Amino acid sequence: MPQTPNIDTPLIAMEGVEKWYGTFHALKSINLMVRKGEKIVLCGPSGSGKSTLIRCINHLEPFEEGRIVVDGTALDDSSRTIDAVRREVGMVFQSFNLFPHMTVLENCALAPMRVRGTKKAEAESIARKYLERVRIQDQADKYPAQLSGGQQQRVAIARALCMEPKAMLFDEPTSALDPEMVKEVLDTMIGLARDGMTMICVTHEMGFARQVADRVIFMASGEIIEEGEPEVFFRNPAHARTRAFLGEILAHH
Amino acid sequence: MDYKLDFSVVFDEMPDLLLGALATLGLALAGMTLALIIGILGVAARKSRFCVLRGLVIGFVEIVRNTPFLVQIFFIFFALPMLGLRFNPTVTAIIALAVNGGAYAIEIIRGGVDNIQKGQIEAGLALGLHKAQVFRLIVLKPALRSIYPSLTSQFIMLTLTSSVCTSIAAYELTSVAQIIESDTFRSFEVYFTITIMYLIISWMMMSMFALINRHYFSYPVR
């Protein structure tokens, strides 16, 4: 366990990461450093490898070459390092993935109890705390299917927070939502960002990117094409592909 | 048609028939419970990363599902003693029902597990749960819910199949009926009566399954 890491030590470091799906080269020499408290927005066309990139960080996808170090733990395909990283990194999915047979409260208390060994009463009080934080505490005893999409996604955020992670990964958290529910989820994420959470968000919500991102990263064909502070990135993208991509999503929004 | 119906025999022997029905119920419940356990453990083994284990499960399912139940029960009762494994008829019946029901349960439950969305498993892993915990805590219940109708009709079938255990003189409804019939020659009355009794047993099973369904799988989905 590293003691209060140097401010410059990245919480998440990817160095020369290469990933293949069979013969398909999905990630090409990815280098990415994320400092503690930093908020990254990852964008790029569909199929460019954004999901693959963040799924390598918590080893939902194995990678073939390079290094990924999270909070001092270098992922090496051993269950010891994978467990260590997954305890510290939360993930929110496009399709919510709440467990349908558990109440909202049970969804949230599950991992603290089963992974951290927290007693039920304490796990439930942690769960209530984070449900309150995403402002959905009054739905604690409902089942996921009884909630709207926006509510489900906020529960999913609370569920990840219950493990008190050091970083959060978001994979297009608002893409499956009806337009009127996007804001409640983005507001929750903005609140989280304000509280200093380290975040990597795959999203095409450029308003969100402008508001909270320290850096915006653009990917295409498995490569990081360019990155920059949001103002610079949006006003003055260096690459033609970035410009084309931004033109397209701005036309859609 | 000189045969005169006379159900008095059946009434006289009703206590024996009821005990036989109870025995059938007991065999069926024991067989089903064990079959469910075999089914769940079998699927877990089938999904494990140990290829020997996976192979064993595939072989077991293949053999049991492609051979007659009567041969299976004879094998356990007459062939295993040659290897020094000897069971009384009731235990043999329960083993045979568990093995037969278990093989079918593995295939049915596996279908349910395969239908669970990958995202459910990934969400569990991302939270730090191990693969076995994900299976037990996240996958299993929704999987069982989705195949519950097929599994329970398979179990009704298993209950009725228990009548084959009469062939090794296990104590159950059909063997009781056979004895009464050979003592009294009232074939029609006896077999008519146990037909009704099997029907009632099936209905009781179905109500029990419905009750379990309402109690255990009542969470709403969309």
Ligand SMILES: Nc1ncnc2c1ncn2[C@@H]1O[C@H](COP(=O)(O)OP(=O)(O)O)[C@@H](O)[C@H]1O
């Ligand atoms: N499990 C997989 N097997 C094979 N190819 C995959 C798999 N997952 C993703 N891919 C491919 O990898 C590329 C990147 O996918 P993904 O990371 O999901 O892109 P994005 O999230 O940017 O839309 C895509 O071309 C996709 O078809």
Ligand SMILES: [Mg+2]
């Ligand atoms: Mg994606």
